[in-house]
Amino acid sequence: MPDLTNYGFIGGGNMGEALIKGLIASGKAQQDHIWVHDVNPSRLVHLTREYHIQMSEDNVDLVRRCGIVVLAVKPQNMEKVLMEVGPSLSDQHLVISIAAGITLNKLQSAISASTPVIRTMPNTPALVMAGATALAPGAFVNEYHMALARDLFESVGLAVEVEEKYLDIVTGLSGSGPAYVFVLMEAMADGALRMGLPRAAAQLLAAQSVLGAAKLLLESGRHPGELKDMVTSPGGTAITGLHALEKGGFRGTIMDAIAAATNRSRELGSK
Ligand SMILES: NC(=O)c1ccc[n+]([C@@H]2O[C@H](COP(=O)([O-])OP(=O)(O)OC[C@H]3O[C@@H](n4cnc5c(N)ncnc54)[C@H](OP(=O)(O)O)[C@@H]3O)[C@@H](O)[C@H]2O)c1
Helix, strand or coil: CCEEEEEEEECCCHHHHHHHHHHHHHCCCCHHHEEEECCCHHHHHHHHHHHCCEECCCHHHHHHHEEEEEECCCHHHHHHHHHHHHHHCCCCCEEEECCCCCCHHHHHHCCCCCCCEEEEECCHHHHHCCEEEEEEECCCCCHHHHHHHHHHHHCCEEEEECCHHHHHHHHHHHHCHHHHHHHHHHHHHHHHHHCCCCHHHHHHHHHHHHHHHHHHHHHHCCCHHHHHHHHCCCCCHHHHHHHHHHHCCHHHHHHHHHHHHHHHHHHHHCC
16 A cells, blocks of 8 residues: 655656755655656666665656655656556555646546645745745645645745645746746846946845845735835935836836736646
């Protein structure tokens, strides 16, 4: 019978590795309870050397050994993986997919049994244990399965449960969001460079300002507008900078970006 204390990773690339690292670092799983199979032999060598985890000779062997099966391949490889492991999955497994755009319906219909399936949308800061992941449960998922999945993604950051219909918006927000913030930090550093600050200092100060502001928002539980007001004094520098941002349509542009990315995710998902 598949063991729900064994994690099996199908695909050990960037995201698979981040999750394996998180599981070990958080103590949520021991190395002898983590299995991986990857078609790329150099990934297997790297993962087993670096993390001392177990290696499966193929995906079917992995599914036989592990109760929790994490599908961590690119979306274009998913059909092949599902055809391979679908018949071996039972209602005693928990399947967690991190592939963008592969719906619960698609996942579930490739699996013969009433296997619990959770579709997720993580983001790249999971690579540094500061990820944001949304989890959407399928029809056969219970509280215990959700707790197991939450444990996995909380080992690399924050996890939020949403209905599947919201995952396109999540893709436009936190899935794509790191790209917007990288551009924001680059622009902040370039602005300071333009005014004469050396590049290295500008980049460090821009990045730490974003990190600190995010931490303050998450830890204080206060509204971002209130925290913004704390930085702005009458006739001061911050309100002068904010005025320049508003003149450039900053907020409207960001809101448009989330809408555009959400719509693009919907478009890709319907193909
Ligand atoms: N990176 C992100 O920003 C991000 C964010 C959210 C979600 N995701 C999702 O996470 C998933 C993985 O992304 P990633 O960046 O980790 O990709 P990745 O680095 O390419 O890792 C995927 C790994 O799976 C291997 N693989 C391919 N076919 C396989 C098969 N049949 N069986 C076992 N292993 C196989 C690949 O080998 P080859 O390279 O030899 O093909 C590769 O080593 C994707 O579905 C993506 O949509 C990624």
